[in-house]
Amino acid sequence: MLAITAVAGNVPLDLTVTNSLALVELAGREDVPVYRGAAEPMVKELVTAEYVHGPTGLDGADLTPPSLEETPGHAVDQIINIIESHSEPVTVCTLGPLTNIGMALDRAPSIAGNISEIVTMGGGFFEGGNTTPAAEFNMYVDPHAADIVFRCGAPIVLMPLDVTHDALTTTERLERFSAMGTAAGRATAGMLDYYQRWDMEKYSMPGGPLHDPTVIAYLLKPELFTGKQVNVAIETEARLTEGMTVVDWWGVLNAEPNAVVMNEIDDEGFFNLLFERIGRL
Numbered sequence: 001m002l003a004i005t006a007v008a009g010n011v012p013l014d015l016t017v018t019n020s021l022a023l024v025e026l027a028g029r030e031d032v033p034v035y036r037g038a039a040e041p042m043v044k045e046l047v048t049a050e051y052v053h054g055p056t057g058l059d060g061a062d063l064t065p066p067s068l069e070e071t072p073g074h075a076v077d078q079i080i081n082i083i084e085s086h087s088e089p090v091t092v093c094t095l096g097p098l099t100n101i102g103m104a105l106d107r108a109p110s111i112a113g114n115i116s117e118i119v120t121m122g123g124g125f126f127e128g129g130n131t132t133p134a135a136e137f138n139m140y141v142d143p144h145a146a147d148i149v150f151r152c153g154a155p156i157v158l159m160p161l162d163v164t165h166d167a168l169t170t171t172e173r174l175e176r177f178s179a180m181g182t183a184a185g186r187a188t189a190g191m192l193d194y195y196q197r198w199d200m201e202k203y204s205m206p207g208g209p210l211h212d213p214t215v216i217a218y219l220l221k222p223e224l225f226t227g228k229q230v231n232v233a234i235e236t237e238a239r240l241t242e243g244m245t246v247v248d249w250w251g252v253l254n255a256e257p258n259a260v261v262m263n264e265i266d267d268e269g270f271f272n273l274l275f276e277r278i279g280r281l
Helices: 013-026 075-085 099-107 109-114 137-141 143-150 171-178 183-203 213-220 267-278
Strands: 004-006 034-036 090-094 115-121 156-159 225-234 245-248 259-265
Touching: 004 013, 004 075, 013 034, 013 183, 034 075, 075 090, 075 099, 075 109, 090 213, 099 109, 099 143, 109 115, 115 213, 137 143, 143 225, 156 213, 156 225, 171 183, 171 267, 183 267, 213 225, 213 259, 213 267
Parallel strands: 004 034, 090 115, 115 156, 156 259
Antiparallel strands: 225 245, 225 259
């Protein structure tokens, strides 16, 4: 891992920086630099989601305040520097709004040529949205950045709600995290238990959909996912559909495919991978 870049999203930037540092310490990866990124979207005002994740953004985890400090330098500058200077193409993983990478591509479009792929959690097709009827949270918060990313020319893999809503944090699965008897296991169980309550009430599901870990799970075991290469465009202007991922699943526009959109997941295999990897910490 070359770096972590924090961005304003579920909570404001100060908290996402603190949470990133705390999780780096929890994972024993103090070698990974954490850079402070964008405090607000490129065009819109920031929308946050404390109503889902709590005032800290990771309520329930009971994390120890980090002793690490963020690494000097702005995340957007560091994204550009890392990608431009790296001898091999770089994989970019995004778990929140796409502001940092969108700003980097806007400032230095040529870096797209040294990106092996952008694996991003966001959007929805058959599932629609979770923040508006049309838009998923990450895309809704900064659709203009997402638009830049999906037009940049780099290979993109999209993990939408269609995948994550089939990966549910059931009571049995939370108990397996708790039973690890480690700080990482307890923190994982705690934050997921807090978070899942909102989605369970909203969707009447037996658990909460687990979104962000699908990005890294894909890199570790891509065979867990099934998808299709299609054209994806991001709506930035329409009042009712701002932030919508317009997925041309059936190719009706005859537009050039620009992303692999996943729509199926082996949820048992996915959680077994999480149990195995978090159990190492």
